[in-house]
Amino acid sequence: MQEFLQYFFSGITNGAIYAIIALGFTMLFNTTGLINFAQGEFVMMGALSLISLWKGLHVPLAFAFVISVAGVSLVGMILERLAIRSVRKPHPIVLVIITIGASIFFRGLAMIAWGKDSHSAPAFSRNTPLEVAGATLLPQSLWILGIVLLIVIGLQFFYKRTLTGKAMQACAINKRAAWILGIPSERMVLLAFALSAGMGSIGGILIAPITMSSYDMGTMLCLKGFCAAMLGGLGSSWGAIFGGLLLGILEAMGVGFFSSGLKDAIAFLLLLLILYVRPSGLLGVRAVHRF
Amino acid sequence: MRIFLFALAVLIIGLGVSNPYHLQLLTFIGIHTLLALGLNMLMGYAGQISLGHAAFYGLGAYTTGILTTHWSCSPWLALVAVLLLTTLVAFLVALPMLKLSGFYLGMGTLGFGMIAFILFRGWTGMTGGDSGLVGIPALTVGPVSVGSGKMYYALVWAVVLLCFTICERIVNSRVGRALRAIHDSEHAAAAMGIDTARIKIWVFVLSALFAAVAGFLYAHLVSFISPNTFDFMVSIRIVTMVVIGGMASIWGAILGASLLTLLPEWLRVFSDYEMIVYGLVLMMVMIFLPQGLMRGILDLYERSRIKYRRPSTPSRG
Numbered sequence: 017m018q019e020f021l022q023y024f025f026s027g028i029t030n031g032a033i034y035a036i037i038a039l040g041f042t043m044l045f046n047t048t049g050l051i052n053f054a055q056g057e058f059v060m061m062g063a064l065s066l067i068s069l070w071k072g073l074h075v076p077l078a079f080a081f082v083i084s085v086a087g088v089s090l091v092g093m094i095l096e097r098l099a100i101r102s103v104r105k106p107h108p109i110v111l112v113i114i115t116i117g118a119s120i121f122f123r124g125l126a127m128i129a130w131g132k133d134s135h136s137a138p139a140f141s142r143n144t145p146l147e148v149a150g151a152t153l154l155p156q157s158l159w160i161l162g163i164v165l166l167i168v169i170g171l172q173f174f175y176k177r178t179l180t181g182k183a184m185q186a187c188a189i190n191k192r193a194a195w196i197l198g199i200p201s202e203r204m205v206l207l208a209f210a211l212s213a214g215m216g217s218i219g220g221i222l223i224a225p226i227t228m229s230s231y232d233m234g235t236m237l238c239l240k241g242f243c244a245a246m247l248g249g250l251g252s253s254w255g256a257i258f259g260g261l262l263l264g265i266l267e268a269m270g271v272g273f274f275s276s277g278l279k280d281a282i283a284f285l286l287l288l289l290i291l292y293v294r295p296s297g298l299l300g301v302r303a304v305h306r307f
Numbered sequence: 308m309r310i311f312l313f314a315l316a317v318l319i320i321g322l323g324v325s326n327p328y329h330l331q332l333l334t335f336i337g338i339h340t341l342l343a344l345g346l347n348m349l350m351g352y353a354g355q356i357s358l359g360h361a362a363f364y365g366l367g368a369y370t371t372g373i374l375t376t377h378w379s380c381s382p383w384l385a386l387v388a389v390l391l392l393t394t395l396v397a398f399l400v401a402l403p404m405l406k407l408s409g410f411y412l413g414m415g416t417l418g419f420g421m422i423a424f425i426l427f428r429g430w431t432g433m434t435g436g437d438s439g440l441v442g443i444p445a446l447t448v449g450p451v452s453v454g455s456g457k458m459y460y461a462l463v464w465a466v467v468l469l470c471f472t473i474c475e476r477i478v479n480s481r482v483g484r485a486l487r488a489i490h491d492s493e494h495a496a497a498a499m500g501i502d503t504a505r506i507k508i509w510v511f512v513l514s515a516l517f518a519a520v521a522g523f524l525y526a527h528l529v530s531f532i533s534p535n536t537f538d539f540m541v542s543i544r545i546v547t548m549v550v551i552g553g554m555a556s557i558w559g560a561i562l563g564a565s566l567l568t569l570l571p572e573w574l575r576v577f578s579d580y581e582m583i584v585y586g587l588v589l590m591m592v593m594i595f596l597p598q599g600l601m602r603g604i605l606d607l608y609e610r611s612r613i614k615y616r617r618p619s620t621p622s623r624g
């Protein structure tokens with residue numbers, strides 16, 4: 017039981033990170049129908065810029081957090097403006113290759129800026145583990161869960177209560193119809209890029225204290241984020257959160273009870289399983305023909 | 308006719324180039340062309356994306372690697388095993404996978420590719436894990452060794468020519484027309500009486516076989532394989548070859564493969580900035596020539612010809 021609880025804690029921590037990366041994907045996919053392969057690089061940029069600002073330049077944590085998120089959001093907007101918007105015939109495969117090009121480009125930039133070594137950040141607050149029913153819980157896990165919860169609530173508020181959020185949902189349902197109704201759908205796409213990049217960077221900032229961050233950390237996180245999004249159902253925000261947490265917990269259980277060699281395989285086995293059994297995902301309802 | 312000209316070009320280049328580094332580069336272009344050709348059949352003609360093609364590339368390389376080093380099996384016998392195993396695996400993967408479409412198919416193949424990669428890395432007893440598999444023997448035909456240099460160049464390009472011919476025959480046949488129909492609309496194709504499921508599986512297996520043969524040739528050329536040669540980025544690179552060269556164009560495949568093989572070599576001069584430039588080139592080509600280089604160049608040619616013929620009429624923009 018104690019073991020189980022321990023794995024559960026570590027799983028839910030990782031799961032929250034996957035969930036927030038998957039949320040970023042989902043948001044962008046809904047508004048633009050685009051799968052962004054550079055999402056992992058936003059995570060990496062968030063983590064590394066926080067480490068530089070906080071540890072290197074001794075900027076207070078809250079400021080460093082805000083500056084990193086704002087910076088990465090700006091990068092996301094620039095990417096949309098320069099690379100995505102200027103495509104004349106936006107065929108999905110072309111857009112996918114562009115985001116892959118962007119991810120390689122960002123990785124190259126990060127390698128120059130931060131070097132090839134890994135960096136780490138101290139925990140956000142004191143680092144004495146808490147005892148919960150015999151299992152230990154790191155305070156950083158609480159930070160992660162708390163912030164992810166805040167973001168989810170904030171996002172719900174944004175979608176349900178604000179005009180911009182509703183406009184964005186309208187774009188997700190039908191971009192052209194939204195445009196006819198006077199919603200500046202191009203600006204909504206830009207906003208979606210900014211928000212999804214920002215969310216990726218928050219994911220990076222949150223895991224900076226619990227893993228080593230380096231310029232090439234993005235790819236695996238990006239793929240895990242995909243798996244989480246697919247697991248919950250591509251296009252559904254709750255699905256992304258549910259898929260992320262489920263993936264994190266199952267991964268931790270698999271590593272704990274079977275073998276640590278399985279860690280990365282579990283995500284992809286689950287992905288294949290869900291695609292075979294229920295391609296629309298656990299919480300998804302939409303047909304699977306969207307491209 | 309074009310095939311003969313192409314064969315002639317290959318022959319002349321083969322006789323003309325003597326620098327071993329250049330020969331090796333040309334041989335790699337051949338191997339990459341095989342990969343791109345196979346994926347082009349699947350992606351360009353049938354419109355089914357695969358983000359896990361490196362898995363079949365690796366399957367070919369590791370099957371022959373394991374058979375020849377652990378059981379000192381003859382490479383040619385190993386080739387038969389490669390072909391059989393790949394057919395089987397590709398068939399089993401395609402059966403459920405090709406019911407999906409679009410991003411879902413992309414994700415499914417991606418997952419398959421990752422699992423294959425994890426297997427190559429994790430099955431240490433057989434594959435040697437991260438440190439790789441060493442000592443894969445060179446190919447011999449009777450008493451002659453075709454281990455490297457001109458002989459291997461000739462072998463690889465002979466295989467490429469063979470696959471070229473196969474592709475060209477398929478594309479211009481009933482099956483090829485069926486594939487293009489599926490590309491445009493699967494429902495319409497089915498309504499016209501095309502057995503879409505069967506043809507999709509069939510072309511998936513074909514493209515997997517091309518990739519496996521490429522893996523076989525790679526393993527015996529380099530004699531050392533490690534999992535990193537078959538990771539996710541390699542799958543992406545194969546997709547990029549197809550898209551940059553131009554989808555649904557057999558000649559685009561060779562153009563894309565050549566470019567993406569040579570580009571990293573040229574970018575060596577940038578050393579640390581290599582990734583930045585590579586990413587930029589990728590984005591630029593896709594932004595300005597989304598149809599791929601082959602079509603882009605042809606379009607430019609057409610436009611300039613029209614201009615040349617009728618200099619007085621303004622271009623239609």
